[in-house]
Amino acid sequence: MVLRAADVVGELKILRKGRGIFTTPLGDRVGPALRAICGILEDDDQAEMQRKLSGRLRPLVEALPEDLKVVLLAAFALHEMARKPFYQERVRWAAITLQRDDRTVRRRIDEGIEQIAAMAVKVVEPDPGPRYPSRSWHTEELRVALTLGQPAAEAFEFRRVVADADEITELDLALTLSAAAQSGESVHESDLQVDVFHGGVLTSRAMESSDRIGLALRLPEPLRRGEQHEIALRFRASIREPHYVCVPRHPCDLFDLHVKFGDRVPEHIVLLEKAFQDDARDTSARGTALTADDSGEVHVRFRNLAPGFAYGIRWRPADVN
Structure with missing residues (x-):
C-alpha cells in the first residue's frame, strides 16, 4: 500500500476512542496504515497488537515537546495514570495535569497526532510493491x-x-x-x-x-x-x-x-x-x-x-x- 500521513492521522483518531490501545477487540480499530507502521500481522492476537502499538507509538510520542507528549500518552492510554475507559476522561486527566482546559488539550492532541503521523511515515521503509509487476x-x-x-x-x-x-x-x-x-x-x-x-x-x-x-x-x-x-x-x-x-x-x-x-x-x-x-x-x-x-x-x-x-x-x- 501507499502510506500517507493523512491515512495515519485518520486511523490514530479512531484508535484514541474508547479505551485507546486497550480497546477490545483491538483489531477492529487498527487499520492498514497503522498495521504497516507497527508491523502488525494478520495473525497477531490482542496482546501482540497492544505490544506493537505501544512499542511503535511511545518512541514517537516521547520525541515531542513535553505538553504534546503528556496529552498523547493520555489520548492512547499509554500513560498508566490515564488508563481510563473513556476518551473524555483521559482528556480531563491531561487537562488537570497540564492545568489547561479540555478544549486546549483536544487541540494539542490533534496537533501531536499530525506530528507523529508525519514522523512515522518518514521512518517506515518504502513499500516494495507487489512481487509481480502490473501495468494496469x-x-x-x-x-x-x-x-x-x-x-x-x-x-x-x-x-x-x-x-x-x-x-x-x-x-x-x-x-x-x-x-x-x-x-x-x-x-x-x-x-x-x-x-x-x-x-x-x-x-x-x-x-x-x-x-x-x-x-x-x-x-x-x-x-x-x-x-x-x-x-x-x-x-x-x-x-x-x-x-x-x-x-x-x-x-x-x-x-x-x-x-x-x-x-x-x-x-x-x-x-x-x-x-x-x-x-x-x-x-x-x-x-x-x-x-x-x-x-x-x-x-x-x-x-x-x-x-x-x-x-x-x-x-x-x-x-x-
Missing part, C-alpha cells in the same frame, strides 16, 4: 467467504484493488465453473449468479472458454496510479468439482479464504498453492492435508500470488470413498 491494476487484498451447506454454493468476495496506471475505468474479472470431464455437462453463462454489493456496475458477462465466465466491472470513477478501490460481490453457483481456487489474472498480494462445509464435512481436504489450474481437478495431485475445525470450516491464506497459478483448497466429498 493489482489486488492488494482479496477476502472470500464460501459456504457449501446449501443447494447452491454462495461466495462473498471483498476485494481491494490498486491502480498501477492512470485512467483505470474497468476491472476484468472471471470465474471458472469446472464441470467433471466424465459428466458430459456443459457450463453456461446463466449457471453463475452475480450481485454487486458496492464498488461498481457489472456491464458485461460472457463465456471466455468452455467453463470460464468473464465479467467486466465498471468503476464509479477512473482510478489514478496508486489509488485504491474496494468492491464487494456475491457469487452463487453449483460446485461441479470439489475445489475452490483463485487463479489471478493480475498480481494479488493477499488472498484470504474461509470455506464452511456445513453438515457434510469432507475427511480429505488438501491445500493448493501455486498449482497449475488443471491440478485443482486432479485428485492424485499432492498437497498439504488440512482439517476442518469444529464448526466445519477451513481457513487458509496466501500472499504474493503469481498470475495464472491456482491457490485454494480441494476436497473429497463426504459421500465418496
